[in-house]
Amino acid sequence: MKGWIIPPPKNPTKTKGEFSEERCEKVRQLIEAGYLHSKRIQEAMLKVPREDFIPDQYRDYAYLEVPLPLPGEEATISCPHSYPLFYEPLRLGQGHKFLEIGLGSGYGTALAREIVGPEGLVVSVEIDPLTLEFGRRNLEKAGYTDIILVRGDGGLGYPKFAPYGRVCITAACPEIPPPLIEQLERGGKIIAPVIEGEIQNLVLLEKSAAGLKREVICEVAYILFRGRYGRT
16 A cells, blocks of 8 residues: 555444445545446445445545555555446446456445346455455345355456456556456456556456457556466
């Protein structure tokens, strides 16, 4: 979380009503700032209580634009704007089969489950056992029981349910792992922070019969990818 000022841990004091007001205000801000357009993503962000996916000592900071620590090695929950920043370019929508690399707190996973709807599928792969258990508990408490959670090296994907229509990588990698591109269906999209020199760029790939179309969305700052395709 280099470059971010993390607020001090504290006992939570905010009420459910206060969080609800903050959630609505955050969605309004993201729409106004141009991050959020899709009605399905808006509805998901209004429905899923972000505060329930954050450790208690940071719960009151749920809607601040700052990453917050999670159990696990350098694990964080990303800033609220990060989710539409990824999901809007992906055009994540109803019925998609979605592969998430990096479960984290489970918040983005819950959003994705709401967005793809009952016709869709969400699979999430997490390499860190402590982070996986934290995210799993959060999802179960929130009632999300039909998400496929996998402990493993996310760079290898999860072939069992391939091909996927949409893939999201939530850590910075030197390149988008080839197995994930292989598991992407034709017409599918994959998004990831990619290390390019001294910076990270959020990169969107679209797969077609002609090959891969590449688009750089913006500069970002994410924790480093772990596993076979991480930085050595």
